[in-house]
Amino acid sequence: MTGLPDRADVVVIGAGLSGLVAARDLHRAGLDVHVIEAADRVGGRAYAVTSNLGSRLDLGGQWVGAGHDRLLALAAELGCTVYPMESPSMPAIVDRTVRVRPWSVSVLGALAAVAAVEVMSRTGVPARWRDRTLGEAIAGIPGARTRRLLTTLAGVSSTAELDKFTVGAMASTVRRMGGAAGMLSSKGGAQESLIVEGAGRLAELIAADLGDGVRLGDPAVHVSRDDDGVTVRTRSGAVVRAGHAVIAVPPPVAARIEHQPGLPHARVDCQDGMRMGSVYKAVVVYPTPFWRSGGPAETVVLGETGIGVFDSTSPAGPGHLTVLVGGTDARVFDDLTVDQRRARVLDALGGLFGDEARAPADFHDKVWQNDEHVGGGYLALPLPGAAGAALPADSTPCGRVHWAGTETSDDHPGYLEGAICAGRRAASEIIDLRR
Numbered sequence: 001m002t003g004l005p006d007r008a009d010v011v012v013i014g015a016g017l018s019g020l021v022a023a024r025d026l027h028r029a030g031l032d033v034h035v036i037e038a039a040d041r042v043g044g045r046a047y048a049v050t051s052n053l054g055s056r057l058d059l060g061g062q063w064v065g066a067g068h069d070r071l072l073a074l075a076a077e078l079g080c081t082v083y084p085m086e087s088p089s090m091p092a093i094v095d096r097t098v099r100v101r102p103w104s105v106s107v108l109g110a111l112a113a114v115a116a117v118e119v120m121s122r123t124g125v126p127a128r129w130r131d132r133t134l135g136e137a138i139a140g141i142p143g144a145r146t147r148r149l150l151t152t153l154a155g156v157s158s159t160a161e162l163d164k165f166t167v168g169a170m171a172s173t174v175r176r177m178g179g180a181a182g183m184l185s186s187k188g189g190a191q192e193s194l195i196v197e198g199a200g201r202l203a204e205l206i207a208a209d210l211g212d213g214v215r216l217g218d219p220a221v222h223v224s225r226d227d228d229g230v231t232v233r234t235r236s237g238a239v240v241r242a243g244h245a246v247i248a249v250p251p252p253v254a255a256r257i258e259h260q261p262g263l264p265h266a267r268v269d270c271q272d273g274m275r276m277g278s279v280y281k282a283v284v285v286y287p288t289p290f291w292r293s294g295g296p297a298e299t300v301v302l303g304e305t306g307i308g309v310f311d312s313t314s315p316a317g318p319g320h321l322t323v324l325v326g327g328t329d330a331r332v333f334d335d336l337t338v339d340q341r342r343a344r345v346l347d348a349l350g351g352l353f354g355d356e357a358r359a360p361a362d363f364h365d366k367v368w369q370n371d372e373h374v375g376g377g378y379l380a381l382p383l384p385g386a387a388g389a390a391l392p393a394d395s396t397p398c399g400r401v402h403w404a405g406t407e408t409s410d411d412h413p414g415y416l417e418g419a420i421c422a423g424r425r426a427a428s429e430i431i432d433l434r435r
Helices: 017-028 069-077 105-123 134-139 144-158 167-176 180-184 200-213 265-272 290-294 327-333 338-353 416-433
Strands: 007-013 033-036 048-050 056-058 082-084 092-095 098-100 193-195 220-226 229-234 239-247 258-260 274-276 279-286 299-302 306-311 319-326 362-367 380-382 401-403
Touching: 007 017, 007 220, 007 229, 017 033, 017 200, 017 239, 017 416, 033 200, 048 200, 056 279, 069 082, 069 416, 092 144, 105 144, 105 167, 105 180, 134 144, 134 167, 144 167, 144 180, 144 299, 144 306, 144 319, 144 327, 167 380, 220 239, 239 416, 265 274, 279 327, 279 338, 290 319, 290 338, 299 338, 306 338, 319 327, 319 338, 338 362, 401 416
Parallel strands: 007 033, 007 239, 092 299, 220 258, 239 401
Antiparallel strands: 048 056, 082 193, 092 098, 220 229, 229 239, 274 380, 279 319, 279 362, 299 306, 306 319
16 A cells, blocks of 8 residues: 555545445456545445454444345455344343333334334325424424434434434435335344454455555545546645546545536535434453343343444354444544443443443444544435435536445445445446446
8 A cells, every 4th residue: 555656547535345346346447546545544434453352343334234245245255254143033122221021112102103214215205294303203202212212223223313314314214225124123134144354354355455556544635627537636745647536435525525627516415415424333342242141132222322232243253242322322422532431331231231241351442423534424314404415325427537435326325235336336337438
């Protein structure tokens, strides 16, 4: 991984999974491709680290869902192992210290609300509901526990802050992401399987194959385009002339890049009208998955901060518990130190699984909305009242500038599967033009 040449066939901006897949396809087509990445690592929202017990864990996107065939194929091609997540048919629900029965009024009320969103995602949202924020909609639902459960489910599944996401946008997102049941489910849903080596390992392996074609720690700040190609300038002042550019970063991040001439209104509206979701993620490592003796670990916790807990232990590996806090609740972690965050997480796990959970072998976490290069996760979502902002995000080529990133995918946007789909689509656009 080194500096930029003066010229290339294609410059890819963003070394997340989508940008790297695009670069790999272009490289395999015989083109000279160089990737520019703002961060000091590859992967973007796919980020794997190694625990002190030698296990791999994902602090970013991690799940292989039902129907994620491109992701399965890529993992197999790169020699990675996919395994089913340890998961019950329905997670436990705990309100502080009280276990909530799955047939209770509060749970049935929440399920009815989720079903209503599912129906609206297929048949359309009534006009009176379309522009209401999720916060306003949930506030009108009877039962404090039902409202808290819906807030937690919405946050963990979408990462949307409730006052910045409308019912209409939620219904549209649910439709594009495969339905509410799929978004919320493990078995047969979006959280069905995991990768032993970590989903972030896929990005690392592709980048390794590209070798010196990846430049880290130097964001693109300016793109000029004409009939013959594009000129890309980075923050350090490096300049490269190329036949095409692929911009493979989330729309709100892409908005930081200056363009000459300016972008079409549709693309500007898309970038300005979307905001990254907010999500905090921790993976806590133990010598063994000791909690399994008491049953499945998957739990929705309705405390002061709503959290989702998942058993992400790999076969024959040490125990891993993944903790997710999404949406409005995730902002609680913005200004906490790592010790404070750790204390909060371990206190919650101790309340669920006993004192053994308070003494892990290792602890890793990430506040994604504090990441200066990504700005949040899992994905960019349309803001209330924003014209032209929706999933999939506008990906119409602007002359020789093409767009990738999971938000631009017409299949599973927001997932790793969508990132692969979008990267391949952008690469095929360029390959077709050069034939």
